[in-house]
Amino acid sequence: MHRSAPRLSRILACAAVPVMLVAVGCSSDSGSDSKKNAGSSSSGSASAKPTEPTVEPAKFSDLPGDPCAAIGKKTIEDLVPDAKKKGGTAGKSSDLSVRSSCSWNGLDDKGLKGSQYRWLDVGFTRFESDQALGSGAERATADYTKQITKAKAAEGAQKVAAEATAGIGEEATVVTYGLSKTDEEFEYATVVARTGNVVVTLTYNGAGYAGAKTPTSADIVEGAQQAAKEAIAAVEKTAEATPPAKGGKDADKGTEDDAKTGSADGKKETAGSGDEDSPKGKAKATPKS
Known part of the structure; x- marks a missing residue:
């Protein structure tokens, strides 16, 4: 009886050894599987990270340094005879690399009968490419459409017409209409054109005073297009002579002065009477510049 007890203890001890080995083996396999799963999850999350889209760089990083020199002297002489300021009047701007303008006006009384009044203004607006807002070209295209709509909605405009015109930038539209003011009939042509990320808005108009004939719409359109x-x-x-991106202010962040420039919306000119450029009653008295 006493001798069988030690034998029973040894048998139980030997039987316990395989159980412990099995437990250790299971524990080791479980750790290995856990590491594999963790590695797979980490790899999956890394590959699933989205890439941030990029916008097309803006084509133009600057505007003409002098907006009044953007149109040739010969053209100004032809379109605005006897201009008050032959060199033009530049509009106000907080950043000339983003927004600029210039205007000319004059009353030519050298004809045999009456006088001819002409007004010409040009405005430039440049748009930067922006990750949130889109490429400069896309933003300029949106503004191009906006300026056409604006020209067609000119206060008091009659017989408004808009037509796409070729050979001026990447896309261009000429808006024509008639307007009565200062007791005279004016013919208007506004050309809105886009090249890359820049929009050019140019308005040309004229009228005959003191019995002179009103210019034809065809003549006004031809001058505006040129x-x-x-x-x-x-x-x-x-663009050919300017280094890449200066990082100027964005066109949408112009100051109030920018918005009031004559070329931007033609408000000063359209008002006609009441400003010093109006030719009303000055057919023979307008001073020469």
């Missing part, structure tokens, strides 16, 4: 071609060419020439 000036617009030169303005677009000035933008493209500037």
Whole structure:
């Protein structure tokens, strides 16, 4: 009886050894599987990280340094005879690399009968590429459409018409209409053109005073298109001579002064009477510049 007890203890001890080995083996396999699963999860999350889209860089990083020089002197002499300021009047701007403009006006009384009044203004607006807002070209295209709509909605405009025109930038539209003011009939043509990320808005109009004939719409359109071609060419020439991106202010962040420039919306000119440029009653008295 006493001798069988030690034998029983040894048998139980030996039987316990395989059980412990099995337990250790299971524990080891479980750890290995856990590491594999963790590695797989980590790899999956890394590969699933989305890539941030990029926008197309803006084509033009600057505007013509002098907006009044963007249209040739010969063209100004032809379109605005006897201009008050032959060199033009530059509009106000907080950043000339983003927004600029210039205007000319004059009353030519050298004819046999009456006088001819002409007004010409040109405005340039450049858009930067922006990750949140889109490429400069896309934003300029949106503004191009906006400016056409604005021209067609000119206060008091009659017989409004809009037509796409070729050969001026990447896309261009000419808006024509008639307007009665200062007791005279004016003919208007506004050319809105886009090249890359720059929009050019040019308005040309005229009227006959003191019995002179009103200019034809065809003549006004022809003059506006010629000036617009030169303005677009000035933008493209500037790009060739300008280093990449200066990082100027965005066109949408212009100051109130920018919005009031004559070329931007033609408000000063359209008002006609009440400003010093109005030719009303000055057919023979307008001073020469």
